[in-house]
Amino acid sequence: MTGETKPPIIIKRIKKGGHAHHGGAWKIAYADFVTAMMAFFLLMWLLGSTTKGDLEGIAEYFKTPLKVALQGGSGSGDSSSIIQGGGKDLTRTNGQVSKTEKPSEKKIINLQAAQAELERQEMLRLRDLKSRLEAAIEASPTLRAFRSQIKIELTPDGLRIQIIDEQNRPMFDIGSAVVKDYTREILREIGTVLNDVPNRISLSGHTDAKPYAGGERGYSNWELSVERANASRRELVAGGIDEKKIVRVVGLGSAVLFDKNDAFNPQNRRISITVLNQRAEKRILDDSNEASAAVQSASDAADATAAANTHAPATGAPGQGGAVSSVVPAAAATGATTAAGTPAAAVTPTATPPASPAGK
Numbered sequence: 001m002t003g004e005t006k007p008p009i010i011i012k013r014i015k016k017g018g019h020a021h022h023g024g025a026w027k028i029a030y031a032d033f034v035t036a037m038m039a040f041f042l043l044m045w046l047l048g049s050t051t052k053g054d055l056e057g058i059a060e061y062f063k064t065p066l067k068v069a070l071q072g073g074s075g076s077g078d079s080s081s082i083i084q085g086g087g088k089d090l091t092r093t094n095g096q097v098s099k100t101e102k103p104s105e106k107k108i109i110n111l112q113a114a115q116a117e118l119e120r121q122e123m124l125r126l127r128d129l130k131s132r133l134e135a136a137i138e139a140s141p142t143l144r145a146f147r148s149q150i151k152i153e154l155t156p157d158g159l160r161i162q163i164i165d166e167q168n169r170p171m172f173d174i175g176s177a178v179v180k181d182y183t184r185e186i187l188r189e190i191g192t193v194l195n196d197v198p199n200r201i202s203l204s205g206h207t208d209a210k211p212y213a214g215g216e217r218g219y220s221n222w223e224l225s226v227e228r229a230n231a232s233r234r235e236l237v238a239g240g241i242d243e244k245k246i247v248r249v250v251g252l253g254s255a256v257l258f259d260k261n262d263a264f265n266p267q268n269r270r271i272s273i274t275v276l277n278q279r280a281e282k283r284i285l286d287d288s289n290e291a292s293a294a295v296q297s298a299s300d301a302a303d304a305t306a307a308a309n310t311h312a313p314a315t316g317a318p319g320q321g322g323a324v325s326s327v328v329p330a331a332a333a334t335g336a337t338t339a340a341g342t343p344a345a346a347v348t349p350t351a352t353p354p355a356s357p358a359g360k
Contacts, residue, residue: 118278119277119278119279122199122277122278123154123277125197125199126154126158126159126197126199126275126277127154129159129193129194129196129197129275130152130154130159132193133152133161133190133193134152136189136193137150140189142182142185142186142189143185143186143189145182146169146182146186148166149163149164149165149166149169149171150162150163150186151163151164155274156280157202157274157276157277157280158199158274158275158276158277158280159274159275160272160273160274160275161190161272161273161274161275162258162270162271162272162273163183163186163187163270163271163273164258164266164267164269164270165266165267165268165269165270166266166267167266170266170269171183171228171269171270171271172228172231172269175212175224176224176227177224177227177228177230177231178231179231179232179235183235184235187232187235187236187239187271188235188236188238188239188240189239190236190239190273191235191236191237191238191239191240191241192239192240192241194236194241194245194273194275195239195240195241195242195245197275199245199275199276199277199281200245200246200247200276200281201236201241201245201246201247201273201274201275201276202246202247202248202249202250202273202274202276202280202284203229203232203233203236203246203248203249203250203271203272203273203274204225204229204248204249204250204251204252204256204271204272204274205224205225205226205227205228205229205230205232205250205251205252205271205272206225206252206253206254206256206257206258206268206269206270206271206272207221207224207225207228207253207254207268207269208221208254208257208263208264208265208266208268208269209221209254209257209263209264209268210264220253221253221254222251222253223251224251224253225251225252225253226249226250226251227251228251228271229249229250229251229271230249232271232273233246233249236273247276247281247284247285247288248284248288254268258270
């Protein structure tokens, strides 16, 4: 039927809506995952490149960190580096070999062992000096005659050389600091030998316990021992020793006896020359510096007091002059030498030496 009307064709088009936006949270999670994996593989590489000793040191540190930090000992401080130069072979248990052209070697220094080694070498040097002194005594006819009066021994402070009196052969004139001719030769010979070692020297003078007529208030064994020690210093310098090597000259009177059972034994009258080791020298210099600082502080305080009293208003009874007090700082008595090696008298004599007992 051509005349029939065709039904219309209707096409329905369905419009589909777009998906909602999911955001970027997955990127953050993925970045965290990658960072964690990188840290994990970096840790594995460090563990594979670290030596066994370094690992033990790190473990010890985290066990007792304060003990290792405060007291020292075996710990992380014993290792020179965590990564021993890097490398590609992670299967090695003792670390990698450095690929640089000039690998820098890091050494572990034990300060206590180094100090012990220095002391050992110093002891060997002092023993060698002792042998040389004994050989010099045997080689010299003059010194050989006085061999019984020269005592050489090693002490905690160093090498001590003592020249002692005998009943019929004293080192000094009776009751004075005038050196005998043979004592002068002994001291100068010893000074020549001692100048060959770098160690510094301490001198001390000693007497017996026989008192002077004036007792301890006047010229006494203290003054005599100081003067004899200083006279010995002059003879050592004349023998060729560098005067800057002498750090202390003291007089001990009869306080330190050679014969503790007999205070009047002539052997108590002696000169002690000590070649100091480093520990004893440091102790003496530290004590000297502290004493100098204390003396300077006391002197400054005395000067300030004197200045204050000088400018203070005068006081006193009416019609009378006011009393003005003044303070004069006393000189410090010390047996130490100055930094330049110049000896300072330990005690200043207060009077002319009186006649001494026979045999002093």
